[in-house]
Amino acid sequence: MIENLIDGPLWYLSLAVFSLGVLWQLAAILFASRKPDLSVARGSAGSSAIKTVFSRFLPHREMRARIGIQYIAGYLFHLGLFALLFFAAPHVLFLEENLLGFGWTPMPHWAFIVSAQAAFLGLIILWLRRLMNPATRLISTRDDHIAALLTFVVMLTGCLALLEEFTALRLLHRFTVELWLIYFPFSTLMHAFTFVPSRAFTGAWFGRRGVDA
Amino acid sequence: MARMKFYCDAERCIECNACVTACKNEHEIPWGVNRRRVVTIKDGEAGERSLSVACMHCSDAPCATVCPVDCFYTTGDGIVLHDKDICIGCGYCFYACPFGAPQFPEEAAFASRGKMDKCTFCAGGPEEDHSSDETRKYGRNRLSEGKLPLCAEMCSTKALLSGDADVISDIYRKRVINRGASAFNWGVSFDNAKIKG
Amino acid sequence: MKIQTLLLLLCMMLPQFSQADGPPKKQTYPEGLLSLNPGGELWSDIRQRGDSVLDGTSQVKGVDSGILINASGVEWANFRVNELTTYSSIALAAVFVLIFLFFLIRGKVGIEGGLSGRMVKRFTDYERIVHWTLAVVFLFLAITGLILLLGRPLLIPLFGKEVFSLLASASKESHNLVGPLFLVSLLMMLFSFVRRNIYEKGDLTWLLKGGGFIGDGHVSGGFFNMGEKTWYWIVILIGLVVSVTGLILVMPIFGQGRIIMEIVHVIHVICALALIVVSIGHMYMGSVGTEGTLEGMKTGYVDINWADAHHDRWGKECHEKDLIISAEEYDKLVGTSSVNEADGSKTT
Numbered sequence: 001m002i003e004n005l006i007d008g009p010l011w012y013l014s015l016a017v018f019s020l021g022v023l024w025q026l027a028a029i030l031f032a033s034r035k036p037d038l039s040v041a042r043g044s045a046g047s048s049a050i051k052t053v054f055s056r057f058l059p060h061r062e063m064r065a066r067i068g069i070q071y072i073a074g075y076l077f078h079l080g081l082f083a084l085l086f087f088a089a090p091h092v093l094f095l096e097e098n099l100l101g102f103g104w105t106p107m108p109h110w111a112f113i114v115s116a117q118a119a120f121l122g123l124i125i126l127w128l129r130r131l132m133n134p135a136t137r138l139i140s141t142r143d144d145h146i147a148a149l150l151t152f153v154v155m156l157t158g159c160l161a162l163l164e165e166f167t168a169l170r171l172l173h174r175f176t177v178e179l180w181l182i183y184f185p186f187s188t189l190m191h192a193f194t195f196v197p198s199r200a201f202t203g204a205w206f207g208r209r210g211v212d213a
Numbered sequence: 214m215a216r217m218k219f220y221c222d223a224e225r226c227i228e229c230n231a232c233v234t235a236c237k238n239e240h241e242i243p244w245g246v247n248r249r250r251v252v253t254i255k256d257g258e259a260g261e262r263s264l265s266v267a268c269m270h271c272s273d274a275p276c277a278t279v280c281p282v283d284c285f286y287t288t289g290d291g292i293v294l295h296d297k298d299i300c301i302g303c304g305y306c307f308y309a310c311p312f313g314a315p316q317f318p319e320e321a322a323f324a325s326r327g328k329m330d331k332c333t334f335c336a337g338g339p340e341e342d343h344s345s346d347e348t349r350k351y352g353r354n355r356l357s358e359g360k361l362p363l364c365a366e367m368c369s370t371k372a373l374l375s376g377d378a379d380v381i382s383d384i385y386r387k388r389v390i391n392r393g394a395s396a397f398n399w400g401v402s403f404d405n406a407k408i409k410g
Numbered sequence: 411m412k413i414q415t416l417l418l419l420l421c422m423m424l425p426q427f428s429q430a431d432g433p434p435k436k437q438t439y440p441e442g443l444l445s446l447n448p449g450g451e452l453w454s455d456i457r458q459r460g461d462s463v464l465d466g467t468s469q470v471k472g473v474d475s476g477i478l479i480n481a482s483g484v485e486w487a488n489f490r491v492n493e494l495t496t497y498s499s500i501a502l503a504a505v506f507v508l509i510f511l512f513f514l515i516r517g518k519v520g521i522e523g524g525l526s527g528r529m530v531k532r533f534t535d536y537e538r539i540v541h542w543t544l545a546v547v548f549l550f551l552a553i554t555g556l557i558l559l560l561g562r563p564l565l566i567p568l569f570g571k572e573v574f575s576l577l578a579s580a581s582k583e584s585h586n587l588v589g590p591l592f593l594v595s596l597l598m599m600l601f602s603f604v605r606r607n608i609y610e611k612g613d614l615t616w617l618l619k620g621g622g623f624i625g626d627g628h629v630s631g632g633f634f635n636m637g638e639k640t641w642y643w644i645v646i647l648i649g650l651v652v653s654v655t656g657l658i659l660v661m662p663i664f665g666q667g668r669i670i671m672e673i674v675h676v677i678h679v680i681c682a683l684a685l686i687v688v689s690i691g692h693m694y695m696g697s698v699g700t701e702g703t704l705e706g707m708k709t710g711y712v713d714i715n716w717a718d719a720h721h722d723r724w725g726k727e728c729h730e731k732d733l734i735i736s737a738e739e740y741d742k743l744v745g746t747s748s749v750n751e752a753d754g755s756k757t758t
Binding site: 223230233245247250251252253254255256260262264266275276278279280281282283284296298299300301302303304305307308309310311312313 | 451452455456464466467468469470472474475476477478479480481483484486487488490491558559561562566571572574575578579582662668671672675
């Protein structure tokens with residue numbers, strides 16, 4: 001009963017909410033009206049946009065000493081999550097069978113586990129930093145915490161289901177993934193899609209005005 | 214009720230490994246899993262002996278004692294079986310078993326070992342007899358067809374015997390008697406067994 | 411009893427029912443005989459009764475596949491099921507009872523003169539992140555580990571085998587995955603706190619006075635007192651043992667045999683239990699047990715009166731270096747909601 005719901009309608013609903021929501025959000029950003037920029041262009045918007053997309057992968061020079069742990073944890077979490085999301089054998093198989101119809105070579109099992117460990121450590125440290133640092137604690141909204149919690153729960157249930165033998169554990173993981181997908185378009189989780197256009201926009205804006213961003 | 218046992222006669226085992234092969238073939242056991250193995254001790258030396266060993270279906274099995282999820286049970290025939298729906302693949306039974314009977318499909322860093330597999334005395338598992346689930350998880354169920362384990366049935370020298378403990382020990386006792394007075398001077402002919410001087 | 415049954419069973423494998431515990435090794439035999447009792451010798455070798463472990467050969471390649479009988483497995487299984495589960499349950503129950511009794515007798519350890527509201531910085535953000543990372547990972551591992559250790563006697567009667575099997579599988583998989591993170595956070599803990607945890611003069615006095623719990627009054631202490639330092643070294647040293655043994659158990663790829671695994675498992679469990687038991691005391695002392703302590707790990711600041719009471723030498727240092735901040739400044743730094751209003755009124 002619950003199995004049919006989670007594997008069937010709820011999965012399609014969450015997929016629909018996720019894809020339509022993401023498209024709608026991106027369209028809203030794309031078609032948002034902007035004020036005409038009246039300033040005199042002092043630099044190239046295009047090259048600055050591209051430069052900013054990449055330059056923001058590294059911390060600003062002045063910040064480097066102070067936010068080391070945040071950067072390391074950030075990369076651990078995001079790279080680990082990306083690797084295990086798209087290159088773990090059970091995920092590749094799932095995508096092939098349920099969504100795409102084609103698959104690709106997955107990571108070996110040990111690499112899957114190591115990336116999961118990196119993601120766990122990263123997320124725990126990042127979340128703790130959010131709570132421990134007074135500044136980040138102040139600017140954190142409820143949305144940030146829900147997003148972190150949901151992602152953590154998805155990862156945890158995935159970790160619990162690692163043996164891939166118990167249906168109940170698989171369903172638990174899948175259910176939390178569906179919740180995560182439904183929550184995704186309406187939250188800060190959207191940064192997975194918006195981080196590139198956001199950086200590019202800032203870069204272009206500052207580039208035109210000749211600000212070294 | 215019968216009490217099922219395996220006996221292996223070290224005087225007869227010729228290390229042909231047919232029992233191992235027969236078992237793998239009968240139950241379609243994957244690579245890396247061997248429910249039965251033949252161990253040779255003092256290989257190439259005087260006193261070399263071989264013994265075929267698998268789950269000995271202990272009356273008080275240490276695997277069942279140590280299993281953290283209590284997945285083992287003993288059938289009315291004295292066969293120790295386990296429920297793969299309960300097993301979590303922790304490997305404790307492998308550490309506890311004196312004979313190294315429990316087998317795991319995978320043993321790699323961080324790898325889930327997968328569910329334990331071991332000799333079932335060709336008696337399947339807790340599922341319904343001859344169901345596809347039973348065959349998939351535990352292999353053939355010969356016992357319910359009135360047949361004994363294939364390894365012993367096809368042993369060419371009849372070193373490996375299986376069946377009711379009483380019957381087996383009778384057969385065995387006869388063998389020992391026929392070997393003459395060498396029961397306590399095993400492997401030596403009667404004349405030489407006499408201690409001189 | 412169990413061993414005897416097994417022994418009997420094993421005897422049946424062999425051509426005669428030898429009762430010999432192994433023949434004398436350096437006996438000269440009569441002419442023409444290799445041994446007086448070849449069957450007995452074979453049996454003795456198989457049972458690993460000799461000095462060295464007899465390793466046979468087998469066409470089935472695998473760890474320990476050449477060993478016919480590993481008798482230590484039964485001992486290990488019985489030790490785990492009888493001694494380990496029993497004594498660990500007793501230890502866990504005892505520590506809770508002790509803490510409750512301690513709470514009844516001592517109550518919450520307060521500070522003479524109460525809290526002043528003036529604060530002093532004790533831990534940086536990084537140090538608190540390290541502490542809580544280790545705490546989260548440790549708690550998770552402790553709970554999943556205890557489920558696996560005590561689940562069969564305690565939880566199967568409650569949930570039944572099917573449900574407990576789910577729980578145990580989840581515990582085992584996550585315990586194995588999260589385990590190595592304990593080592594990582596332990597190393598972070600080692601490097602960030604080691605300098606202040608080296609024993610120094612005055613620590614012995616603290617110990618002799620029982621940490622202030624014998625008799626009245628607080629005992630002199632530096633940034634960390636003797637008790638905290640000892641807890642730190644317990645965490646680091648026993649934690650390292652638990653981590654290394656855990657890694658040996660989770661990576662059966664270096665050909666470690668069953669005997670090694672059994673010994674390593676016992677060490678892992680005993681050390682982990684020691685950590686759990688002491689950590690419960692630590693959690694109590696850090697939160698309910700003493701007034702104003704949790705503040706240090708929550709916000710990074712502690713009350714100056716707390717510092718003077720528990721760590722007088724460090725407190726003195728804070729007074730001398732003028733590191734004390736007012737309650738208002740503390741509110742602003744820690745970022746409670748009142749700051750927003752205060753800031754808002756300033757800017758508008």
